[in-house]
Amino acid sequence: MLSRQSIVAYDETQRPTLKKALLLGDAISDLPKVDNYQPHEVIEYGGQPKTDFQRYIRLSRKDMLDYSFGDATCPEEGKLLDHQPLRLNQDDYDRVQQIPIKKGANFRDLPGVKVGANNIVEWDPEVERVYLKSGKPLVPDYAMSFIKGRSPKPFGRLWWDETVPTVVTRAEPHNQIILHPNQGRVLTVRENARLQGFPDYYRMYGPMKEKYIQVGNAVAVPVARALGYSLGRAYQGE
Structure with missing residues (x-):
């Protein structure tokens, strides 16, 4: 049988050396x-x-x-x-101010949110729901229901030692990880x-x-x- 190999990206007989990822x-x-x-x-x-x-x-x-x-x-x-940065409205700015400055932080770190079975978020019945000065909830319902509660993206922080998989066209933090690692704003x-x-x-x-x-x-x-x-x-x- 004929032996076939791909040489489009690189010679399969050679071990490719990848450059260090840009973080x-x-x-x-x-x-x-x-x-x-x-x-x-x-x-x-x-x-x-x-x-x-x-x-x-x-x-x-x-x-x-x-x-x-x-x-x-x-x-x-x-x-x-x-x-x-895109200027966040007062409610979102207040929310972002309460996202912890740590790797992997997001809305799940806010009071009243609990991670249950299968990594799905739910309300903690032992914690009274927190509200902003505007009267709107600190943790919005859309964050809890996004991708049926499985997503950690809403109000998520990026971190210094991570790669960024996608540069988005919208800078709203409602359903994507776009917060600066240690500042209260989006990139x-x-x-x-x-x-x-x-x-x-x-x-x-x-x-x-x-x-x-x-x-x-x-x-x-x-x-x-x-x-x-x-x-x-x-x-x-x-």
Whole structure:
């Protein structure tokens, strides 16, 4: 019988060596602390890069040899762009403030929530339900019922030593893990852009929600460059 093997991704007879995964801390730990409401599109970095990725992603357009913008210059070069989070409403902000600062924290850590059989949440009958100043419950019903009570995603915190599987187009924390590890807010547009491999000199335009959509719907920049490079080599017959 003929022996067949796949050589599309790599030679199956060779043991592939994977690079170390880029973790959340590697990508964003150098960015300054900001509040739930940060009105400025351009601010100072306020500190030095801490990782090789951060040193690279901060390079200027010229140093990164990116000619896609022609000879255009950026008046904000050396500044931090779009480091702004979607501003949470008061109720959600109050909820986020009570999510513990620890790995894996989410709405299940709030008072009155109990994890029962098959990892399904239920109300703790021994704990009186807590309400916010607005009169709405601290733990909303939709969090308890999301994916039939099996999901830990509502109001979930990311953590420094984790990879982020998906950069979302919406920044609401109601049904996804998007809270900053130790700040009371969602990830900023710039933090999301970092996770998509956008150099810091890229500037997003439009209302805040549209900026998140631009980043979330984009093909990750390193992937786009790799595809372009491969297509170029194929076209040249290499």
